[in-house]
Amino acid sequence: MNQGNMFSISNRFRLPLFTAPICILICVFLLDSQARSIGDESQENTITDETAEYLRSYGALMKSYMNLSVDPCDDFYEFACGNWKNVKPPRQASHKRSNLLDIVYTLTDVTEQLLTRTQLAEALNVSSELLVAQRFYNSCRTAADFPAADPAYLSLIRSIGGFPAVDGQAWNASRFSWFNMSAHLTNYGANGLILEEIMPQYPFEPYFKLPELGFDYFVHTDNMVNSSSRAYTLNEKRMRGYLNAFNLTEDKISSVIDGVFDFWREAAAVEDKFGGESDQCVALEAPAFGQWRSYYEIAWNGLNFDNGTDPSQFCDFYYTELEKVCAKHQEAVANYLAMALxxxxxxxxxxxxxxKDHCLLTVQFTLAHLFNKLYMAEHFSEETHSEISAMVKELRKSLRQVLENAEWLDTETRREALQKEASITPVIGSYRNEEITSLLIDEIGKLSLADDSYAQSMINMRRLGAAIRRHNGRNFEKISNDSKPLELLLGMQVNAFYYNLDNSIYVMAGILHPPAYHRLWPDSLKFGTLGYLVGHELTHGFDTVGSLFDGSGQKRNWWSTKSEAVFQDRAMCYVDHYSNYLIPEINRKINGAETKDENIADAGGLREALAAYRSHMKQLQRRMEDNETLAPQNEQMPGLDLSPEQLFFLGFAQLWCADYEEEHYWEELTKEHTIDKYRVLGAVSNSEDFAEVYKCALGKPMHPKAESCRVF
Incomplete structure (x- = not known):
């Protein structure tokens, strides 16, 4: 893989709140004429009453997240975020909640408004597609509680493998294939026993991760040891709810659930043999698993990506052993896959x-290219683009200084690194490809909605979502080999990316909302939030994956032997540091090896953003000295007794304020991003600047040792 994102989407793709009333988030967002711009040398010195009131309101909001009884040098995460989980507004969510990812709900509220923009849709020639979105949304809003036993769902299940718990003796075990049924589930974005991801480069073929067993709580050997565990009770409750809908007897329901858990335990034991690590699994000898051609026939219209029949795309050992387990538990596997759908x-x-949240999120994410077109036309201003561009320039200057001052780089390696930095292409808002965007929006217009069956409409919606996600791969022979991933076309998303293949960073328009950015904020806060996010992406160009690519996006070793050895040693410091963090809720430690590149990027982004802010303030000071009519701007936030640089670090930390249930730790444990709390603690405890700004004495938890981890 050769991309990176800020959040947990696909591995190595450095690419998903509402914290204030929507009228503040949206209306103030549009007050560009009142804004203070980083790129505007004639800084606006007059603070209007409306601006002052907004800043007071936002300062109070930030303060409400904090636990002021905690010493920031003891636990900066608790100091910054200790009360966030108690004040966050209720919203529909299937995963963890976090302050940054809650921008999704800001965009959801925008989606609700865009659903009414018929004149805008007509002007953009997407009115028929918007009508489809309106029809689905209206039917979703009026739908009754989820009818698991709806004939449309049952008909689909029977067509792809069957539901023995419901069909009894009519279910034919001899015709059942767990692998084929799992392949069919991918056509609807459902998690079965094939976990499909899409490679983020041409020809955009699928690749595979370990399947995630379970529903509301992913199950592992050690979290379902007894029926009183949360993993057991949540999954048992979910299955019981579905089975009750079919009026099965209590004995039958209990038998079905017991069977599924027996299957899960044996499947989890297969994973235990290699510790859940794909690299270790691949190293195990096993006969080739020969069923992948069926998957490509079912899910990809029989496409062959040259390696489409190559079982090395995923661990042969795992699927060979899983085949044996599934053969022992055929009915249980079929029941599990039916309920997964x-x-x-x-x-x-x-x-x-x-x-309403659910309905808006469904149209927002499934019909994303339609709403992105409307959003970019109505909500992304040139003024915002200019300011973000100016910030990116400041961050890049900071990165260059870091590379120039890295004394351990030899002359030739430093030259290559600086050349790579000079070649970075920034994209603010989104990448544009009108041809592909039009094709995807046309597909939305073809979505079939059943007026008399919301279930059938939902089936069709889920199938459309999977088809759009696979569009580039399914059409790879018709598109150019330098085509970008579809994610880069979506400005209306909460993300930022670094893309190794063309050495570019992307700051998506959807992330430009609080708590990541607001044009009215002090620059100290802007650099601590969005500046850090930009620096994070820039640093990915020089992490252990990015360092394998040169300035033109070619995979090439441009490191001297000596410099590379020092680089790897410095990277290992992050592995060791983060591997010491214990997650007490599940009694597991952070995987420092899996998360090292994200942790390196966090440290680099924070360091570069602070250096860029300091440089920016020196430039402002010089301009004020040259022009005595310019008044100094206020770099503090009303209501917070913090210096500008303390506010910088608070803004960074509050991006990652989060609320986890026990199951969410398991869900994120194997991802490439560190759990949010330890993401903050790890970054600041390795920052000499933080210790200086918050006056943390050596030996305090946030300043544990004199020499911290540092790559550049």
Whole structure:
């Protein structure tokens, strides 16, 4: 893989809140004429009453997240975020909640507005597609509670493998294939026993990760040891709810659930043989698993990507052993996969009042290219683009200084590194490809909606989502080999990316909302939030993966033997540091090896952003000295007794304020990003600047040792 993103999407693709009333988030966002711009040398010195009130309001919001009883030098995460989980507004979510990812709900509220923009849609020639979105949304809003036993769902399940718990003796075990049924599930974005991801480069073929067993709580050997564990009770409750819908007897329901858990335990034991690590699995000898051609026939219209029949795309050992387990538990596997499809269609509402969230999120993500076109036309201003561009320039100057001052780089390696930095292409908002965007929006217009069956409409919606996700791969022979991943076309998303193949960074328009950015904020806060995010992406060009590519995006070793040895040693410091963090909720430690590049990028981004802010303030000071009519701008946030640089670090930390349930730790444990709390603690405890700004004495938890981890 050769991309990186800020959040947990696909591995190595450095590419998903509402914290204030929507009228503040949206209306103030549009007050560009009142804004203070980093790139505007004639800084606006007049603070209007409206601006002052907004800043007071946002300062109070930031303060409400904090636990002021905690010494920031003891636990900066708790100091910055200790009360966030108690004040966050209720929203529909199937995963963890976090302050940064909650921008999704800001965009959801924008989506609700865009659904009414018929004149804008007409002007952009997407009015028929918007009508499709409106029809689905309206039917979703009026739908009753999720009907698991709806004939449309049952018909689909029977067509792809069957549901023995419901069909009884009519279910034919001799015709059942667990692998084929799992392949069919991928056509609806459902998680079965094939976990499909899409490679982020031409020809955009699929690749595979270990399947995630379970529903509301991913199961592992040590979290379902007894029926009182949370993993057991949550999954048991979910399955019982689905099976009850079919009026099965209590004995039958219990038998089905027991069977699924027996299957899970044996499947998890296969994973235990290699510790859940794909690299270790690949090293195990096993006969080739020969069923992948069926998957390509079912899910990819029989496409051959040259390596489409190559079983080395995923560990032969795992699937060979899983085949044996599935043969022993045929009925249980079929029941599990049937319920996995129901789970994909289910809104999973915790409260009925959150149904609007579910409906908006469904259209927002599935019909993303339509809403992106509307969003970019109405909500992304040239003024915002200019300011973000100016910030990126400041961050790049900071990165160059870091590379120039890295004394351990030899002359030739430093020259290559500086050449790579000089070749970085920044994209603010989104990448544009009107041809592909039009094709994808046309597909939305073809979506079939059943007026008399919301279940059938949802089935069709899920199938459309999977088809759009696979568009580039399914059409790779018709598109150019320098085509970009579809994610880069979506400005309306909460993300930022570094893309190794063309040495570019992307700051997507959707992330430009609080708590990541607001044009009215002090620059100290802007650099601590968005500046850090930009620096994070820039640093990915020089992490252990990015360092394998040169300035033109070619995979080439441009390192001297001596410099590379020092680089790897410095990277190992991060592995060791983060591997010491214990997650007490699940009694597991952070995987420092898996998360090292993200941790390196966090440290680099934070360091570069602070250096860029300091340089920016020196430039402002010089301009004020040259022009006595310019008044100094206020770099503090009203209501927070913090210096500008303390505010910088608080802004960074509050991006990662989060609320986890026990199951969410398991969900993120194997991802490439560190759990949010330890992401903050690891970054600041390795920052000499943080220790200086917050006056943390040597030996305090946030300043544990004099020499911290540092690559550049």
């Amino acid at each position: 129901l789970y994909r269609m289910d809104s999973k509402l915790k409260e009925k009042k959150l149904q």
